[in-house]
Amino acid sequence: MSRRVGILTGGGDVPGLNAAIKMFVWRMREAGYEVVGLRRGWAALLHIVPFRDADNAGWMLPLTRENTRTIDRSGGTILHTSRINPAITKPDAIPEHLRGSAPPPGPDGKVDLTAAALETLDFLKLDTLVAIGGDGTLSFARRLHEEGVKVIGLPKTMDNDVYGTDYCIGFSTAVTRSVNFINDLRTAAGSHERYLVVELFGRNSGETCLVSSYLAGTDRALIAEVPFDPGAVVEMLARDKKDNPSNYAVAAISEGAFPSGGQPFESGEADAVGNRELGGVGRFLREELQKTTGDRVIYQRLGYLMRSGPPDSLDRLVASNFANLAADLILADKSGRLAAIHGGRYTTEPIETVGAGLKRVNVERFYDKEQYRANIIGVMGLPMFLC
Numbered sequence: 001m002s003r004r005v006g007i008l009t010g011g012g013d014v015p016g017l018n019a020a021i022k023m024f025v026w027r028m029r030e031a032g033y034e035v036v037g038l039r040r041g042w043a044a045l046l047h048i049v050p051f052r053d054a055d056n057a058g059w060m061l062p063l064t065r066e067n068t069r070t071i072d073r074s075g076g077t078i079l080h081t082s083r084i085n086p087a088i089t090k091p092d093a094i095p096e097h098l099r100g101s102a103p104p105p106g107p108d109g110k111v112d113l114t115a116a117a118l119e120t121l122d123f124l125k126l127d128t129l130v131a132i133g134g135d136g137t138l139s140f141a142r143r144l145h146e147e148g149v150k151v152i153g154l155p156k157t158m159d160n161d162v163y164g165t166d167y168c169i170g171f172s173t174a175v176t177r178s179v180n181f182i183n184d185l186r187t188a189a190g191s192h193e194r195y196l197v198v199e200l201f202g203r204n205s206g207e208t209c210l211v212s213s214y215l216a217g218t219d220r221a222l223i224a225e226v227p228f229d230p231g232a233v234v235e236m237l238a239r240d241k242k243d244n245p246s247n248y249a250v251a252a253i254s255e256g257a258f259p260s261g262g263q264p265f266e267s268g269e270a271d272a273v274g275n276r277e278l279g280g281v282g283r284f285l286r287e288e289l290q291k292t293t294g295d296r297v298i299y300q301r302l303g304y305l306m307r308s309g310p311p312d313s314l315d316r317l318v319a320s321n322f323a324n325l326a327a328d329l330i331l332a333d334k335s336g337r338l339a340a341i342h343g344g345r346y347t348t349e350p351i352e353t354v355g356a357g358l359k360r361v362n363v364e365r366f367y368d369k370e371q372y373r374a375n376i377i378g379v380m381g382l383p384m385f386l387c
Helices: 017-030 043-047 114-124 135-146 171-192 207-216 230-243 281-293 303-307 313-331
Strands: 004-009 034-038 060-063 128-133 151-155 195-200 220-222 249-254 297-301 337-342 345-350
Touching (some): 004 017, 017 034, 017 060, 017 128, 135 151, 151 313, 171 249, 171 297, 171 313, 195 207, 220 230, 313 337
Parallel strands (some): 004 128, 151 337, 195 249, 195 297, 220 249
Antiparallel strands (some): 337 345
């Protein structure tokens, strides 16, 4: 055992990442381990040049109690992040020092640089690598595990959609932010007697929208899992507005939601893992409302406001405890595991669980597809996160 461990953060940033990094560093340093932070997620494994005299300072950060002492007080990640997955690298993203030895692109036009990542890991001589991320980041952690690398995964995503755990770091803060912003926006909607359409992040899973709508008491909630009928939604919101003593109505909508017979609203070039930018379905609903009712509509896309700033207490707690789980596993010489919560209890799952299924809203149990509303009743005996 080398007593040298690594940690990285990948994918979209969420509040709580720094709390996890700090707790992990403090636990491992206390146990006598050296901790190396890999910067910008999996991109570090491609950009680190595996030679003794190479300058890799831009891609590695030694982590100590001193330089992590206050990081848990802020959001984001001090290690930075990226959406790079070495197994599916775009040809134009291949680092200069790898271009002469990179294999040819596959049928999808992507290059598999896993061999280069493995060479870098061998050069770094890490006992175990901890990867904090969502499906994309953790899918490559699973690939490394299959190649014999000792890895541990910590799930994070504000969509709460990593398969194998009831909860992911970042979800609570995203919901808290969304509820607060929706309720703040009611002042403008009520003052001007208008419709309010609030668009939330949520590519494939509408759980953030569903729970935020439930807690903020929106009139309607349109989630990614259920295509909606624009005419029916407009009619319902018109009725909601009329029935409201303050003469306004509120709809929350996932960015991945789309009208029946249509497709999600995407734009721009695909990112490193093939996803195009989502957004604009709320604008579509605004136009439908204005065209049909003749009334003005306030459209607000929350976007990055949902995942900016410091974590709330729940995300700070879960992030710290997931990091503690990772440290416990390493000290017990165990790897290939995913930190998880099931039924309100901390546990771990095999890293292979990631990608074994899809985690989506239980529509039949928690959503009214006819009225486009949360239907969260009869919760006796259910876990806190309703999974």
